[in-house]
Amino acid sequence: MIATxxxxxxxxxxxDTLATAGIIxxxxxxxxxxxxxxxxxxxxxxxxxxxxxxxxxxGPTGVAGGGIQNSIVGTAVLMAxxxxxxxxxxxxxxxxxxxxxxxxxxxxxxxxxxxLAGIPSITIxxxxxxxxxxxxxxxxxLAGGLALALIMVPIISRVTEEMLLLxxxxxxxxxxxxxxxxxxxxxxxxxxxxxxxxxxxVILASARAAGEAAxxxxxxxxxxxxxxxxxxxxxxxxxxxxxxxxxxxAYQHAQAWAASFIxxxxxxxxxxxxxxxxxxxxx
Amino acid sequence: MMAGDRATQTPSPATPSAPEAAVEVERLSAxxxxxxxxxxxxxxxxxxxxxxxxxxxxxxxxxxxRCINRMHEVAKGARVEGTVRVDGEDIYAAxxxxxxxxxxxxxxxQRPNPFPTMSIWDNVGxxxxxxxxxxxxxxxxxxxxxxxxxxxxxxxAKLRTPAIELSGGQQQRLCIARCIAVxxxxxxxxxxxxxxxxxxxxxxxxxxxELAREYMVVIVTHNMHQAARVSDKTAFMLAEDRDxxxxxxxxxxxxxxxxxxxxxxxxxxTGRFG
Numbered sequence: 001m002i003a004t005x006x007x008x009x010x011x012x013x014x015x016d017t018l019a020t021a022g023i024i025x026x027x028x029x030x031x032x033x034x035x036x037x038x039x040x041x042x043x044x045x046x047x048x049x050x051x052x053x054x055x056x057x058x059g060p061t062g063v064a065g066g067g068i069q070n071s072i073v074g075t076a077v078l079m080a081x082x083x084x085x086x087x088x089x090x091x092x093x094x095x096x097x098x099x100x101x102x103x104x105x106x107x108x109x110x111x112x113x114x115x116l117a118g119i120p121s122i123t124i125x126x127x128x129x130x131x132x133x134x135x136x137x138x139x140x141x142l143a144g145g146l147a148l149a150l151i152m153v154p155i156i157s158r159v160t161e162e163m164l165l166l167x168x169x170x171x172x173x174x175x176x177x178x179x180x181x182x183x184x185x186x187x188x189x190x191x192x193x194x195x196x197x198x199x200x201x202v203i204l205a206s207a208r209a210a211g212e213a214a215x216x217x218x219x220x221x222x223x224x225x226x227x228x229x230x231x232x233x234x235x236x237x238x239x240x241x242x243x244x245x246x247x248x249x250a251y252q253h254a255q256a257w258a259a260s261f262i263x264x265x266x267x268x269x270x271x272x273x274x275x276x277x278x279x280x281x282x283x
Numbered sequence: 284m285m286a287g288d289r290a291t292q293t294p295s296p297a298t299p300s301a302p303e304a305a306v307e308v309e310r311l312s313a314x315x316x317x318x319x320x321x322x323x324x325x326x327x328x329x330x331x332x333x334x335x336x337x338x339x340x341x342x343x344x345x346x347x348x349r350c351i352n353r354m355h356e357v358a359k360g361a362r363v364e365g366t367v368r369v370d371g372e373d374i375y376a377a378x379x380x381x382x383x384x385x386x387x388x389x390x391x392x393q394r395p396n397p398f399p400t401m402s403i404w405d406n407v408g409x410x411x412x413x414x415x416x417x418x419x420x421x422x423x424x425x426x427x428x429x430x431x432x433x434x435x436x437x438x439x440a441k442l443r444t445p446a447i448e449l450s451g452g453q454q455q456r457l458c459i460a461r462c463i464a465v466x467x468x469x470x471x472x473x474x475x476x477x478x479x480x481x482x483x484x485x486x487x488x489x490x491x492x493e494l495a496r497e498y499m500v501v502i503v504t505h506n507m508h509q510a511a512r513v514s515d516k517t518a519f520m521l522a523e524d525r526d527x528x529x530x531x532x533x534x535x536x537x538x539x540x541x542x543x544x545x546x547x548x549x550x551x552x553t554g555r556f557g
Contacts, residue, residue: 102359168396170392170394170396171396171398171399172357173354173357173390173392173396174392174396174398174458174461175398176354176357176381176382176385177352177354177385177389177392178389178409178410178413178461178462178465179382179383179384179385179386179387179410179413179414179465180382180409180410180413181380181382182382184413188409188413189398192400193398193399193400195400
């Protein structure tokens with residue numbers, strides 16, 4: 001009997017409408033800050049954007065003009081360094097966890113990787129300061145790259161592990177059945193099959209590291225001049241933003257907004273390409 | 284060659300170059316963790332014939348098959364006792380590399396499992412390439428493997444396309460081509476047609492008979508008619524007491540299906556259970 005209790009029906013419909021409205025509201029509420037930030041960045045950052053920013057180093061403090069070329073180049077160098085240092089470790093750890101680390105050792109390694117992922121980035125900076133900067137006697141791009149690598153490694157290794165575990169067991173068996181030893185199966189069959197997923201993890205981890213200022217404060221320090229030497233201090237966009245946003249001059253504030261805009265655009269491009277890669281790999 | 288008369292035939296005429304591999308299984312038991320899957324199985328599988336292993340679900344027939352090329356130990360907690368000898372060599376002896384065993388004893392699986400990221404060409408070539416073949420030697424092996432598996436006429440023109448674009452039956456024959464490309468002596472097939480349609484099944488069965496001229500073929504099947512159609516010898520397994528599957532009867536396919544020695548075999552092949 002369909003029309004029995006129309007009161008009950010009305011009540012259920014009202015609750016349904018209310019719940020739907022609540023969920024949509026919460027979803028919208030979560031998106032608002034994101035769009036607020038993006039709009040703010042566009043409004044404040046876009047006007048300050050000009051070619052000079054990309055082609056010049058900062059001028060003397062207090063004198064308007066100059067650019068942030070040193071920071072852009074610095075971030076690029078730091079990214080390359082941290083990937084060069086971290087990627088081999090991260091992928092190897094992920095392969096170990098997925099393919100070999102099934103026992104107690106694997107459990108411990110997995111736990112430690114998770115702990116590393118949870119360590120505040122400022123602490124990582126402090127660690128690299130004591131271990132590298134004090135020994136080398138100088139702040140350096142190398143120290144900054146190492147600190148960023150430590151941030152990237154746990155993310156990449158866990159993504160690698162998960163992506164390798166998604167590769168069906170039947171594919172490994174197909175390879176074993178051809179007489180291919182396990183290590184070769186992993187290298188030539190399993191890892192290539194998970195390639196796009198791993199790449200996504202690498203890109204997302206890079207995006208995360210690119211936005212870090214804290215671990216660079218006392219590792220790469222910052223530099224008012226463009227540098228590509230790995231043994232000298234080097235600038236980075238987040239560091240420049242921090243310095244300029246807390247500085248006294250209006251032109252610094254404007255350039256901090258512009259730098260933020262560039263950084264967010266860079267991170268956004270990385271993230272979106274990472275997700276696209278993942279989508280393409282799933283198909 | 285008619286489909287039905289294979290069972291009554293004597294072994295196919297030997298090609299002189301083919302190795303005379305026989306597989307001797309002796310007192311073999313296998314476990315998954317604490318669960319016994321195969322118990323105390325002994326049998327000698329003859330060269331250049333098709334041997335079928337039949338039995339109801341859970342009788343350990345797939346596990347027995349996987350013990351013959353040491354694929355059983357790939358599973359977590361898997362354990363094996365007893366010996367398997369190929370040409371008189373114990374494949375479970377200390378110092379024997381499982382990878383080398385699997386190179387000599389290939390396997391085709393229940394679901395076609397071509398490497399999805401690879402082209403048809405690379406799928407067949409991956410085994411020989413890892414064994415060190417290059418250049419024209421490699422292309423010759425790939426072509427002859429595809430010809431033997433009856434795929435060459437269908438895919439010869441599109442070798443560079445991804446293997447997953449083939450139909451299920453073609454994929455399974457591609458897996459067979461991939462298997463014979465490493466020149467094994469024995470081919471194990473674990474219910475190779477259970478994921479295929481009837482037409483594709485017939486093609487794979489025809490292929491098995493072709494392969495039996497050169498290789499020893501061991502096939503696990505839950506399809507009794509298939510065993511009767513293609514095999515020379517049949518092994519019947521049964522797990523009666525939750526203590527792993529035992530070998531009940533092993534004889535010429537003809538006698539297993541028309542005059543089984545054991546009452547349980549008769550009940551199974553006449554469809555009274557299973």
